[in-house]
Amino acid sequence: MAKSPHILKTKVGIIGGGPAGLMLSHLLAKTGIENIVVEMRDHETIRNTHRAGILEAQAVSMLTDSGVDSRVLTDGDEHAGIDLRFNGESHPLDFRELVDATVTLYAQNEVFVDLSAARQRDQGDVRYGCEVTEILDMDTSTPKFRFTDAQGNQFEVHADVIVGADGSRSFARRQMPQTLCQDFKVTYPFAWFGILTEAPKSAPELIYANSPHGFALISQRSENVQRMYFQCDPNEDVNAWSDDRIWAELQQRVDGPDNFQLKTGPIFDKTVLGFRSFVREPLSHGRMFLIGDAGHTVPPTGAKGLNLAFADVKVLFEALDSFFSTGSDKLLEGYSDLALKRVWKAQNFSYWMTSMLHTPVGGDPFMAKRALGELETVTSSRFGQQYLAESYTGWPHA
Numbered sequence: 373m374a375k376s377p378h379i380l381k382t383k384v385g386i387i388g389g390g391p392a393g394l395m396l397s398h399l400l401a402k403t404g405i406e407n408i409v410v411e412m413r414d415h416e417t418i419r420n421t422h423r424a425g426i427l428e429a430q431a432v433s434m435l436t437d438s439g440v441d442s443r444v445l446t447d448g449d450e451h452a453g454i455d456l457r458f459n460g461e462s463h464p465l466d467f468r469e470l471v472d473a474t475v476t477l478y479a480q481n482e483v484f485v486d487l488s489a490a491r492q493r494d495q496g497d498v499r500y501g502c503e504v505t506e507i508l509d510m511d512t513s514t515p516k517f518r519f520t521d522a523q524g525n526q527f528e529v530h531a532d533v534i535v536g537a538d539g540s541r542s543f544a545r546r547q548m549p550q551t552l553c554q555d556f557k558v559t560y561p562f563a564w565f566g567i568l569t570e571a572p573k574s575a576p577e578l579i580y581a582n583s584p585h586g587f588a589l590i591s592q593r594s595e596n597v598q599r600m601y602f603q604c605d606p607n608e609d610v611n612a613w614s615d616d617r618i619w620a621e622l623q624q625r626v627d628g629p630d631n632f633q634l635k636t637g638p639i640f641d642k643t644v645l646g647f648r649s650f651v652r653e654p655l656s657h658g659r660m661f662l663i664g665d666a667g668h669t670v671p672p673t674g675a676k677g678l679n680l681a682f683a684d685v686k687v688l689f690e691a692l693d694s695f696f697s698t699g700s701d702k703l704l705e706g707y708s709d710l711a712l713k714r715v716w717k718a719q720n721f722s723y724w725m726t727s728m729l730h731t732p733v734g735g736d737p738f739m740a741k742r743a744l745g746e747l748e749t750v751t752s753s754r755f756g757q758q759y760l761a762e763s764y765t766g767w768p769h770a
Contacts, residue, residue, distance in 0.1 A: 375526065377518055377526040377527050377528040378525065378526065378527050378528070379527075379528050379530060380408060380527055380528070380529045380530070381529075381530045381531075382406045382407055382408045382497075382529065382530075382531050383400075383405050383406045383407060383531060383532050383533070383696060384396075384397075384400055384405060384406070384407040384408075384531055384532065384533050384534075384535060384692065385407070385408050385410070385515075385516075385517060385529040385531035385533070385534045385535070386407055386408065386409045386410070386534075386535045386537055387410055387504050387507075387517060387534065387535065387536050387537060387538045387543065387544050388409075388410075388411060388535075388536065388537030388538030388539060388542075388544075388664075388666065389409045389410070389411025389413075389418075389488075389498055389499075389500060389537075390411070390418065390484060390537065390538075390539060390664070391480060391483045391484050391487055391664075391678060391681065391682075392537045392663050392664035392665075392678075392681035392682070392684065392685055393409055393411070393535070393537030393538075393663075393664075394409065394484070394487035394488060394490075394491055394498070395434065395440075395487055395681075395682060395685045396535060396537065396663065396685045396688065396689060397409045397491060397496055397498065398438060398440060398487060398490055398491060398494070398496070399438060399685065399689045400689065400692065400693075401491075401494055401496055402438065402439070403693055405692065405693070405696050407496075407497070408497045408499070408529055408531075409491070409496070409497065409498040409499065410499050410502045410504060410517075410519050410529070411498070411499065411500050411501075411502065411538075412501070412502065412503055412504070412538070413500065413501070414500050414501045414522075415488065415500045418481065418484050418488075419481055419484060419485055419488075420481065421481055422479065422481060422568060422641055422643075423479060423480040423481060424477075424479060424480070424566075424591065424593075424599050424672070425477065425478050425479045425480040425482070425483060425678055426451075426475050426476070426477055426578075426675035426679075427444070427448070427475060427476045427477075427478050427483075427678065427679065428473075428475055428679045428765055428766030429473055429474060429475070429476075429765065429766070430679075430682070430683075430766055430768075430769050431678065431679050431682045431766075432444055432445070432448070432476050432478075434682055434685075434686070435483070435486060435487075439490070440486050440487055440490045441486040441489065441490060443482070443486055444476060444478045444482075444483075444486070447478070447482065448476040448477060448478035449476065449477040449478070449592055449594070450474050450475075450476045450477075451467075451474060451475050451476070451477060451577055451578065452466060452467050452468045452474050452577075453465045453466045453467045453468070453577050453761075454467075454577055454578045454579075454580060454764070455575065455577050455578065455579045455580070456580050456582075456747060456750070456751055457579050457580065457581040457582070457626060457628070458581070458582040458583070458744060458747045458748075459628075459744065460583075460627060460628025460629055460630070461628055461629070461630070462579070462628075462630070462632070463747075463751040464577065465751075465757050465760060465761055467761045467764070467765055470754075470757055470758050470761040470762075471758060471761045471762045471765060473761070473762075473765035473766070474765065475675070475764065475765055475766075477591070477592055477593070479593065480678055483678065499519075499521060500522075501521065501522035502519045502520065502521045502522065502527075503519060503520050504517055504518070504519045504538075504543055504544075505518050505519060505520060506518040507534065507543075507544065507547040507660065510534070510547070510548075510657055510658035510659060510660045511657075511658040511659075512658070512659070513532065513659065514530055514531070514532070515531060515532075515533070515534045515658065515659045515660060516528055516529060516530050516531070516534075517529050517531075517534060531659075532659065532695075532696075533659050533660075533661065533692060533695070533704075534659060534660040534661070535660070535661050535662075535663060535688065536660060536661070536662045536663070536666040536667075537662075537663050537664055537666055537681075538666050539664070539665045539666060540650070540665040540666070540669050542662065542665070542666035542667075544660065544662065544666055545652055545662055545666050545667065547660075548652075548657045548660070549657065552657065553652060553653065553654070553657070554652075554653050555650065555651070555652055555653075556649075556650070556651045556653070557648060557649060557650040557651070558648060558649040558650075558723070559647070559648045560647035560648060560649075560671060560726065561606070561733040562586075562603050562604065562605065562606065562647060562730060562733055563603075563604055563605065563606040563608065563644050563645055563646050563647055564589075564601040564602070564603065564604065564644070564645040564647070564672065565601060565602050565603075565604040565608055565610070565613070565618075565642070565643075565644055566599065566600070566601045566641075566642070566643050566644070566645055567599070567600050567601075567618060567639045567641060567642055568593065568597060568598070568599055568639070568640055568641035569597070569598050569599075569600065569636070569637045569638065569639045569640070570596060570597060570637040570638050570640065571596075571597075571598050571635050571636055571637030571638075572595065572596065572598075572635050572637075573592050573595070573598060573635070574590050574598065574633075574634045574635045575590060575632075578590065578591050578592070579626065580673075580725075580729055581625050581626050581729075582728070582729045582730075582731070582743060582744065582747060583624070583625040583626070583627075583731070584731065584740070585621075585624050585625050585731070586602060586603035586604070586625060586730070586731045587601075587602065587603040587625070587729050587730040587731060588600070588601065588602045588603070588622055588625035588626055589601040589602075590622075590626065590634065598635075598637075600622055600634075601645075602621055602622055602625055603730055603731060604644065606644070606646055606647075608644050610642040610643065610644060613642065615638065615639045618639060618642075619634065619636050622634055645672065647671045647672075647726070648669060648671070649669065649670055649671060649719055649722065649723060650668060650669045651667070651668045651712070651715055651716070651719065652667050652668065653708070653712065654708035654709075654712075655667045655668075655684075655707065655708040655711055655712060656704075656707060656708045661688055661704075661707060661708075663681060663684040663685055663688055663711075664678075664680070664681030664684055664685075665677065665681065667684070667711075667715075668680065668715050668719070670718055670719055670722040671722050671723070671726050673722055673725040673726040673729060673730075674718065674721045674722035674724075674725045674726075674763070674764065675764065676718040676721065676722055679718075679766055680714065680715060680718050683711070683714050683769055684711050686769045687707055687710050687711050687769075688707055688711070690703060691703035691704045691706070691707045692704070714767065717763075717767065721763040721764075725760075727743065728743050728746050728747060728750075729743070729747075730743075
């Protein structure tokens with residue numbers, strides 16, 4: 373006879389223990405709202421999953437002002453602009469001068485390390501290596517979900533609210549009634565070939581390069597480790613690329629009359645990142661709410677992924693705080709509409725940056741020339757530069 377699952381009661385059950393789920397858990401705990409976080413992956417897998425991170429100032433403030441950690445200020449790399457490079461020439465955009473804002477390079481796995489340590493420090497209930505198998509009673513005042521831990525023990529969480537923060541392959545999202553939801557998506561015909569290299573910085577700011585050979589992004593990670601990308605086929609085999617071939621490909625995409633040269637070094641990580649835009653509407657059903665990649669994904673060109681997730685967290689946290697302190701569910705009912713306003717602004721910006729900077733698949737000469745005309749328009753107009761700078765550095769949190 374099968375054993376009954378062990379019952380765990382809490383106010384908010386969070387499915388997913390990445391940065392979004394942990395940030396929400398942290399903010400809720402600070403205001404005395406009990407919560408449980410259940411994450412499928414183990415801690416070390418998440419910690420060692422290298423993902424770039426460009427944080428808006430508001431995301432940085434969420435980490436520091438809420439008492440997570442100030443390591444982002446000491447180990448993060450603050451940037452006051454980017455460089456748009458096309459026709460072999462560089463066009464710097466000064467964010468401080470244009471919109472009085474900056475961004476900070478700080479890898480997503482480092483954000484996870486800080487948040488995980490804060491939850492452990494504050495004795496938060498975060499359970500790694502657990503598989504959620506079922507979500508029940510979403511339409512009631514006591515939604516539930518079942519999970520099995522790494523030792524095979526079965527649990528059932530009884531909560532007032534469930535939050536799906538379990539990434540782009542979200543189990544929570546798939547449990548929402550399909551007849552009451554709509555998915556909007558675009559799959560792009562290219563990907564990014566990403567590398568991590570032991571090398572000094574090639575430039576003080578990020579370089580976004582449009583070239584006839586395809587897009588390239590010259591980014592940084594630290595003084596001695598850099599991250600770079602180039603546009604490739606989604607089915608590209610990383611094992612077919614030697615270090616020399618990768619450096620030659622990157623160099624030809626930034627070549628120009630100024631003889632700009634990349635600073636090279638040994639490559640210790642290679643990956644291909646697929647591109648897609650996705651939005652689920654609404655971001656809620658009954659007493660279950662989606663945040664971050666569980667509800668939407670954007671291509672990385674606009675640097676919006678983690679920032680959107682933290683913006684979702686901010687809106688949902690304020691709604692949950694109101695719900696538990698006053699009993700009113702007005703803000704919870706408005707969560708999806710309010711969060712989606714920012715999501716669609718970010719989708720537009722990410723799509724625009726992607727189409728403007730990437731080489732059209734199939735070599736359409738009209739579209740290639742059109743993109744160059746758009747880059748010329750943006751860089752030759754202060755208003756165009758301001759629009760890009762404002763969107764890149766982030767709009768005020770709702």
